[in-house]
Amino acid sequence: MKNLTYLGLLSVPFCLGQHVSAQTAEQAKSASQQKPNIIFILADDMGYGDVSAYNKDSHIQTRHIDQMAANGVMFTDAHSCSAVSTPTRYGILTGRYNWRSSLKSGVLYGYSRPIIPTTRSTMASMLKANGYTTACIGKWHLGWNWGTKPGHEKPGANALNDEDVDYSKPITNGPADLGFDYFYGFCGSLDMAPYVYIENRQPTTTQIGTVPAGKKPGFWRAGAIGNDFNHQDCLPNLTHRAVDYINRHAQDERPFFLYLPLPAPHTPILPAEAFKGKTGLGDYGDFVLMVDDVVGQVREALRRNGIDSNTIVVFTTDNGCSPAGGIPEMAAKGHHANYIWRGMKADLFDGGHRVPTIVEWANGAGRGTCAQTICLNDFYASFAALNHYPLKDNEAEDSYNILPLIRNPHHTPTIREATVHHSIRGEFAIRKGDWKLLCSPSSGGWSYPKPGVDKEAIAQLPPIQLYNMKDDPTESKNVYQEHPEIVSELKDLLQKYIREGRSTPGKAQSNDAVNKWEQIKGIMHDD
Known part of the structure; x- marks a missing residue:
């Protein structure tokens, strides 16, 4: 009897332990479920003025994006860290300015080596470590290592060629190695060969052919193409897979993070028949309307699954509208794709990156x-703060927590000290408060005065430009001579950001490939 009593007494704490353990597991499950899902939608080459919520005179009625704006926070002074694709994506996923990477100017192409090492934390790896299921569906454009034919490894090359690649082999150093549990997409822009889908690490094609170049506005470069790849069907295919991902993970115990980088409205500009002629602006305007429909399908999937209230949806674009969209032709009809902002994709002017x-x-x-x-880099630190995750010194060095602004758009303390802008040529600008300093006499990109084209005009211009963005939002009056103290302050701050390897408080870090960095020689006193 004593033995039975003893065993009974032992079973009490054992049962209590089971109860506590079960309660703890249930609490962990509940906490995980309470975390919001995150969907980050990134359009490609779509202008500020293409969204009707931002432009009352827009000829494109983006009703789904407008509904997002009506139900949430609309940032009117948000900037990509660069005025072109690859660098912006680097900044979003790493929280680090793109120019700190090995890519100091330009963009990557379809066979390019990766610029994010697997040793660097990404938004995906950070969220995965904090309990999220992670996925990327769409345009990657950050490079990866293709599987190669024997003898074609080329370990020292920055890029491969089509004849080097064995499309039956898995890729490495891609999204699946940088924190994404699932990936479906392609390597470069939709106008860059090879046109081959990858699922996780494996090419999905069973046969490789070649495709001739497409004709404008449906332009793409000639090159290798998989037998399951169709340019016209690309955006619908990605949308279907994104909606399917939401449906499959809506009721999971763990929250999900879906990074959805769309290939549109970048070239090839290929609106579906259902959208053609809807805007009166030609194929580009109709393609923007199709992007808006994608947003609508994503939001409807959330609503249908009952998870819309506890899902953060971000909509933004990687840079301003490109001349490939027909900017002057649309302006003649009264539609200003980049709104009032000067310039376009590739530029230091705000039309390039606002x-x-x-x-x-x-x-x-x-x-x-x-x-x-704000800067798109800031979403890294914001999602980290959402998860009470303290950033390491060598992580998200240029990302500020804007969660206070998301919770209250009228939050008054200024969060960002300053923001650095970067052009396709690797030239710099810095913005602090109302003041913006361009460390260049030109646009730094594709608009007038265009480097390498408008040489005589540029030779007559001062070497720097200073604009007061409050008084002169169109950047039309260079006042650098009237405010030498502002020029000095901004240049000193830019030098500090470059030298310390970060723009946020913390331990100084190193920049990559500084020995190849021609663009900073006119900025740094040490040079």
């Missing part, structure tokens, strides 16, 4: 317009 940015989150975001200057 982008529409909206955050919708019924359970956590405020409603209204936020006029504070």
